[in-house]
Amino acid sequence: MKKEEKQTKIGLSSKIFIGLISGALMGLIFNYLIPQSYIRDIVFVDGIFYILGQGFIRLMQMLVVPLVFSSLVCGSMAIGDTKQLGKVGVKTIIFYLITTALAITVALTVANFINPGIGLNMNNIQVADNVTVSNKTPFTQTILNLIPTNIFYGLTNGKMLQVIFFALFLGVILTRLDDKVLTVSNFFSEFNDIMMEMTLLVMRVAPYGVFCLIARTFASTGFSAFIPMLKYMGSVLLALFIQCFFVYTILLKTSTGLSPIIFLKKFFPVMAFAFSTATSNATIPLSIETLKDKLGVSKKISSFTIPLGATINMDGTSIMQGVAVVFAAQAYGIDLSMMDYLTVIGTATIASIGTAGVPSVGLITLTMVFNSVGLPIEAIALIMGIDRILDMTRTAVNITGDAICTTVIANKNNQVDKEIFYNTAIKDLN
Numbered sequence: 001m002k003k004e005e006k007q008t009k010i011g012l013s014s015k016i017f018i019g020l021i022s023g024a025l026m027g028l029i030f031n032y033l034i035p036q037s038y039i040r041d042i043v044f045v046d047g048i049f050y051i052l053g054q055g056f057i058r059l060m061q062m063l064v065v066p067l068v069f070s071s072l073v074c075g076s077m078a079i080g081d082t083k084q085l086g087k088v089g090v091k092t093i094i095f096y097l098i099t100t101a102l103a104i105t106v107a108l109t110v111a112n113f114i115n116p117g118i119g120l121n122m123n124n125i126q127v128a129d130n131v132t133v134s135n136k137t138p139f140t141q142t143i144l145n146l147i148p149t150n151i152f153y154g155l156t157n158g159k160m161l162q163v164i165f166f167a168l169f170l171g172v173i174l175t176r177l178d179d180k181v182l183t184v185s186n187f188f189s190e191f192n193d194i195m196m197e198m199t200l201l202v203m204r205v206a207p208y209g210v211f212c213l214i215a216r217t218f219a220s221t222g223f224s225a226f227i228p229m230l231k232y233m234g235s236v237l238l239a240l241f242i243q244c245f246f247v248y249t250i251l252l253k254t255s256t257g258l259s260p261i262i263f264l265k266k267f268f269p270v271m272a273f274a275f276s277t278a279t280s281n282a283t284i285p286l287s288i289e290t291l292k293d294k295l296g297v298s299k300k301i302s303s304f305t306i307p308l309g310a311t312i313n314m315d316g317t318s319i320m321q322g323v324a325v326v327f328a329a330q331a332y333g334i335d336l337s338m339m340d341y342l343t344v345i346g347t348a349t350i351a352s353i354g355t356a357g358v359p360s361v362g363l364i365t366l367t368m369v370f371n372s373v374g375l376p377i378e379a380i381a382l383i384m385g386i387d388r389i390l391d392m393t394r395t396a397v398n399i400t401g402d403a404i405c406t407t408v409i410a411n412k413n414n415q416v417d418k419e420i421f422y423n424t425a426i427k428d429l430n
Contacts, residue, residue, distance in 0.1 A: 019207035020214055027218025049216040056209025059202045064367045070192040072167035077175045092305050095405045096313040100349045103243050103315035107322025110239040116231035117330025164350050213381035232327045236390050239319045244397045248404045256411040266294040267403055271396040280310040283399045296420030301410040309402030316394025318348045321369045328379035340373045347372040
């Protein structure tokens, strides 16, 4: 009976979506049906909705620095372990980072073409919420600011580029010292587990936080908030489609000469599994076995590149972050320069390193990307409720990118059995 109860229990993502819909309905009722009054405006809109909504935002802000720092240290420790495959590891990392940068570029291009945030004026809400937008700095200064003069100041004040630099540096050093610093390495691994658990706990209150944030937004903007949200969703899905069926297939064809159609046909069950679970980590065993048994890719290569990809290659997540940046900038009337877009590409690419392959964690690291170009993170609440379907889709793109990279690297090392790859008798995996 207990197992059946667990199976019928509403999941967190469903609760968040319910919170989004119910919050939007509540906001519309307040906007169109309830006249202005002290109870409506002061007690609910600027009282209960504001306090609970901003409380949830603060909880997310609380997580950003320690979560990003610990996950990047662990991620860079994993990267540092490339000695076991030498040049293969270096090529894999470079390939992953290039595809991530391409993914963000696709996302920014699509978003600027569709303009998802146009029509959603958040300026009034911005003033009411006392949203502060960071001052932008020249690109040259941004490069220098990568190196912290005082890491504790960087951690305390949320200087994310400095936190990223120090975390990556520390992770590589810990890997080089290996057993000499095993205690410290274990500390960061365990601390990362603690932060992930804390993230999951905070996400449990997400439905209520989203309800209050969305209710307050729609109480102020009415129906004008609907179309931009649909445009945002369409922008992300279009960018994911381009990345998966154009960027990846072109890379596969030009790098290996293998048929992208055959690859996608045989790998589709893994994509479907990733879509249903919305977690890259859960697909690791199935990806490795599918690549070996259906596509002829050596397990020697895939057993290294697939887990590494689940750690550092988050193209789908980066696409969501790129579109979200344009969406938030347009919604708040903030102009982004070319240097800002380059900063987003760089920050989101680096942020993908160490991002855990679990559902919706990209929404937490999105805060860091917003901070890098001075965008208010309140806009995350607007997209959180519809993130489930996008999360499922981008996870499928994430693991497809891992598999494409694995096939390319294996082919360059003569580790692809082309007879198996082109064998039309598709073997079922149990």
